[in-house]
Amino acid sequence: MTSRIGQPELLKEINRAHVFEILRRERIVSRPGLAELTGLSRATVSLLVDSLLQVGIVQEAGFGASSGGRPPVLLEFKPDAVHALGARMRDYQWSVFLTDLDARPLDRESIEIPGSGAEAAADALARAVDALLQRNQSQRILPALGVGSPGLVDMRTGVIQSATDVGWFEVPLKQMLESRIGLEVYVANRSKVGALGERWRGAGTGTEDLIYISIGTGVAAGIIHRGELYIGSNSSAGELGHVTIEPHGPLCPCGNRGCLQQLVSDPAIAGRTRERLRRTQQGPLFERYGAQPEALGAAAVFAAAEEGDELAVEVLDEAAEHLAVAIGNLINLFNPEMIVLGGQAGAGSELFAEMLRTKVRKRAMAYALSAVTITTGRLGPDAAAVGAAVLVLQHAPELLFGEQANAIAQ
Amino acid sequence: MTSRIGQPELLKEINRAHVFEILRRERIVSRPGLAELTGLSRATVSLLVDSLLQVGIVQEAGFGASSGGRPPVLLEFKPDAVHALGARMRDYQWSVFLTDLDARPLDRESIEIPGSGAEAAADALARAVDALLQRNQSQRILPALGVGSPGLVDMRTGVIQSATDVGWFEVPLKQMLESRIGLEVYVANRSKVGALGERWRGAGTGTEDLIYISIGTGVAAGIIHRGELYIGSNSSAGELGHVTIEPHGPLCPCGNRGCLQQLVSDPAIAGRTRERLRRTQQGPLFERYGAQPEALGAAAVFAAAEEGDELAVEVLDEAAEHLAVAIGNLINLFNPEMIVLGGQAGAGSELFAEMLRTKVRKRAMAYALSAVTITTGRLGPDAAAVGAAVLVLQHAPELLFGEQANAIAQ
DNA sequence: TCTACTTTTATAATAACATTGACAAAGTGC
DNA sequence: GCACTTTGTCAATGTTATTATAAAAGTAGA
Numbered sequence: 001m002t003s004r005i006g007q008p009e010l011l012k013e014i015n016r017a018h019v020f021e022i023l024r025r026e027r028i029v030s031r032p033g034l035a036e037l038t039g040l041s042r043a044t045v046s047l048l049v050d051s052l053l054q055v056g057i058v059q060e061a062g063f064g065a066s067s068g069g070r071p072p073v074l075l076e077f078k079p080d081a082v083h084a085l086g087a088r089m090r091d092y093q094w095s096v097f098l099t100d101l102d103a104r105p106l107d108r109e110s111i112e113i114p115g116s117g118a119e120a121a122a123d124a125l126a127r128a129v130d131a132l133l134q135r136n137q138s139q140r141i142l143p144a145l146g147v148g149s150p151g152l153v154d155m156r157t158g159v160i161q162s163a164t165d166v167g168w169f170e171v172p173l174k175q176m177l178e179s180r181i182g183l184e185v186y187v188a189n190r191s192k193v194g195a196l197g198e199r200w201r202g203a204g205t206g207t208e209d210l211i212y213i214s215i216g217t218g219v220a221a222g223i224i225h226r227g228e229l230y231i232g233s234n235s236s237a238g239e240l241g242h243v244t245i246e247p248h249g250p251l252c253p254c255g256n257r258g259c260l261q262q263l264v265s266d267p268a269i270a271g272r273t274r275e276r277l278r279r280t281q282q283g284p285l286f287e288r289y290g291a292q293p294e295a296l297g298a299a300a301v302f303a304a305a306e307e308g309d310e311l312a313v314e315v316l317d318e319a320a321e322h323l324a325v326a327i328g329n330l331i332n333l334f335n336p337e338m339i340v341l342g343g344q345a346g347a348g349s350e351l352f353a354e355m356l357r358t359k360v361r362k363r364a365m366a367y368a369l370s371a372v373t374i375t376t377g378r379l380g381p382d383a384a385a386v387g388a389a390v391l392v393l394q395h396a397p398e399l400l401f402g403e404q405a406n407a408i409a410q
Numbered sequence: 411m412t413s414r415i416g417q418p419e420l421l422k423e424i425n426r427a428h429v430f431e432i433l434r435r436e437r438i439v440s441r442p443g444l445a446e447l448t449g450l451s452r453a454t455v456s457l458l459v460d461s462l463l464q465v466g467i468v469q470e471a472g473f474g475a476s477s478g479g480r481p482p483v484l485l486e487f488k489p490d491a492v493h494a495l496g497a498r499m500r501d502y503q504w505s506v507f508l509t510d511l512d513a514r515p516l517d518r519e520s521i522e523i524p525g526s527g528a529e530a531a532a533d534a535l536a537r538a539v540d541a542l543l544q545r546n547q548s549q550r551i552l553p554a555l556g557v558g559s560p561g562l563v564d565m566r567t568g569v570i571q572s573a574t575d576v577g578w579f580e581v582p583l584k585q586m587l588e589s590r591i592g593l594e595v596y597v598a599n600r601s602k603v604g605a606l607g608e609r610w611r612g613a614g615t616g617t618e619d620l621i622y623i624s625i626g627t628g629v630a631a632g633i634i635h636r637g638e639l640y641i642g643s644n645s646s647a648g649e650l651g652h653v654t655i656e657p658h659g660p661l662c663p664c665g666n667r668g669c670l671q672q673l674v675s676d677p678a679i680a681g682r683t684r685e686r687l688r689r690t691q692q693g694p695l696f697e698r699y700g701a702q703p704e705a706l707g708a709a710a711v712f713a714a715a716e717e718g719d720e721l722a723v724e725v726l727d728e729a730a731e732h733l734a735v736a737i738g739n740l741i742n743l744f745n746p747e748m749i750v751l752g753g754q755a756g757a758g759s760e761l762f763a764e765m766l767r768t769k770v771r772k773r774a775m776a777y778a779l780s781a782v783t784i785t786t787g788r789l790g791p792d793a794a795a796v797g798a799a800v801l802v803l804q805h806a807p808e809l810l811f812g813e814q815a816n817a818i819a820q
Numbered sequence: 821t822c823t824a825c826t827t828t829t830a831t832a833a834t835a836a837c838a839t840t841g842a843c844a845a846a847g848t849g850c
Numbered sequence: 851g852c853a854c855t856t857t858g859t860c861a862a863t864g865t866t867a868t869t870a871t872a873a874a875a876g877t878a879g880a
Contacts, residue, residue, distance in 0.1 A: 335644050
């Protein structure tokens with residue numbers, strides 16, 4: 001027989017990962033505290049903690065308060081001991097982040113992608129990763145790269161089935177990247193990793209069931225259930241953009257009518273505003289963009305609404321009406337703890353969020369509604385890159401203690 | 411320290427459950443076959459199989475073909491060795507099923523619930539379970555009862571938050587039943603367990619991601635993801651009935667407009683048909699129900715449509731149009747392998763299912779659509795009771811080999 | 821200050837499990 | 851009939867988690 005991975009060792013891996021997670025959550029715990037939280041014996045905890053001490057992700061840090069006996073040695077989580085890499089693609093540009101074990105960004109590198117070919121994109125990303133690694137040679141970095149890509153991604157194989165924005169079809173991105181940089185690569189859709197980002201470092205820290213809604217060129221959702229990404233049978237769950245909101249609404253390129261994306265994406269909001277400006281021919285927005293309406297983007301509409309512009313508020317109110325239907329449906333169907341609004345324009349607009357909260361109250365059932373918080377994202381455009389790093393961090397224990405425990409730079 | 415459950419024992423439980431599942435799926439396997447499928451060594455498999463042989467859920471059954479060496483002893487799964495109990499409530503009536511390890515119903519007992527009180531319902535169920543146990547004293551029965559209840563059920567506590575149909579609020583059904591019958595009780599919403607039923611013994615055998623849609627007084631969905639029920643943060647996921655389909659549609663008692671339930675439930679379909687009959691005053695349905703329209707139910711409409719009645723077909727077509735929107739949304743959001751149509755009326759109607767397939771094609775995205783099959787349920791009204799038994803069967807290994815391994819009747 | 825009591829930490833001994841290796845049993849194929 | 855292969859089981863081994871034990875390091879009260 002070949003050397004099979006023993007199951008007792010696997011159990012140790014599981015327990016070590018458990019201890020690791022608790023330490024990351026609690027920041028400072030004593031050994032007996034860990035024993036209580038894990039259900040393991042104090043002796044076992046000591047053993048597991050020893051291995052974490054060796055790697056440096058935990059340090060002894062003074063003593064805790066005595067409750068009538070020997071005071072416990074406190075263990076402190078050191079997020080800076082090991083780092084992770086995450087990359088996100090948008091607008092023909094890669095952003096690569098180096099983060100600590102809390103997914104906090106420490107360094108970043110951006111690079112333009114020349115042309116729209118997948119080969120060029122892979123080449124560019126490899127260069128950006130190299131640059132980042134060069135700059136951070138002194139750090140210990142997990143030997144893997146998380147990638148948030150546009151389009152439908154088969155997460156098992158790392159193949160991008162289709163990304164119409166950039167014209168990619170059947171692109172084996174994982175393979176292409178792994179052959180270029182000597183790292184394991186995890187690929188996922190950028191809205192899905194955006195959800196991970198907001199859960200780890202953004203608005204959703206501490207929640208287990210969360211839906212991240214990213215509004216941009218299109219609309220997409222990243223769904224987290226019990227702390228893990230909801231993938232679906234085909235890796236295509238969360239296609240919120242083509243959910244039907246108005247069964248007899250405007251035609252969508254996808255063939256359906258009344259898709260959410262036709263009603264509340266950035267282009268839809270900008271388009272609706274331009275249309276109204278053509279009719280009214282007045283107001284602050286008209287004065288600024290009347291001459292060159294193509295320059296008007298959704299961000300300008302959100303900004304104007306925040307400043308009280310009536311027309312902008314009306315447009316957003318209409319969009320919120322549609323989006324509230326979609327969010328209400330999400331709440332009824334998924335029963336999440338939290339809805340996080342992401343994307344470029346919508347993420348910062350508390351006005352828009354408040355509109356949604358009001359309107360969703362009519363659309364969702366009371367019991368499910370009572371469990372949910374609707375909030376704006378805290379990471380903005382960084383959510384996807386941070387979340388891509390999370391794809392790596394989720395595998396941190398294996399990457400640190402597995403066979404291939406040879407970090408890139410020592 | 412008190413006697414804590416050791417983790418090595420837990421590992422054995424996990425492996426035994428794994429072997430158990432493979433045997434149930436494969437029906438006949440050899441020990442080396444199991445070793446291959448589990449990744450365990452032959453010696454370990456032998457050990458685990460021994461315990462299964464002792465309980466009788468596996469039997470040696472002749473020899474397999476030799477591939478150039480000693481022929482393997484074949485192990486056959488014996489679903490009849492141990493039985494499970496599942497109950498479902500509908501129309502103030504309990505149906506209790508006794509099933510084998512494949513969730514196949516072997517015996518059943520029904521009982522009317524006098525009045526609408528929860529106490530009376532618990533009493534009645536306890537009597538029905540007793541009767542069933544009396545009749546099957548010779549069988550070995552898992553010491554637990556699965557229950558499919560109406561309303562919103564908190565699955566962690568077994569408390570029914572609200573069941574408006576029967577006027578229950580905050581009913582601790584699990585507790586009430588456990589104190590009456592000496593069995594562990596698992597409670598879930600009946601649509602959720604319906605999904606389990608169709609997955610284990612119905613249309614969805616072999617699938618891992620399935621959505622069961624039950625149409626009756628209301629509309630509800632049971633969602634299965636990776637073989638397990640999708641619960642949500644509040645146990646209230648899958649409230650399909652109050653998903654918004656027509657944002658400006660008819661008002662629903664829940665306060666929202668255009669809820670699916672107002673458009674395609676049994677009462678909605680029957681009501682729409684009556685309305686049309688009042689206008690047209692002709693046709694086969696009018697001849698039969700024109701005098702007493704209250705007698706017309708949804709089942710009659712489905713039956714008439716199957717026989718080609720034009721008016722009935724039109725009504726169903728309209729309902730299918732609405733339901734297709736909801737199903738399309740489910741496919742885009744959950745990306746399931748299969749959609750199973752349940753409920754009293756719709757389950758048997760291939761005509762209705764075909765309408766849906768056609769209409770959904772316009773509503774869902776191609777990639778997710780390519781992964782999904784839309785089909786009618788195979789268990790009909792039995793789905794919920796069978797699925798309730800599945801709640802127990804999912805815990806079969808613990809119940810059989812845990813501390814409390816004292817089956818009711820030996 | 822001293823003593824009794826607690827709690828923590830480390831270490832050795834023990835128990836449970838999975839795996840390895842060896843070997844007999846039971847075939848195939850030349 | 852012989853070489854070879856596969857299967858099933860047993861004893862030996864290695865890994866892990868737990869228990870028991872003892873020393874360390876504090877608190878609290880007399």
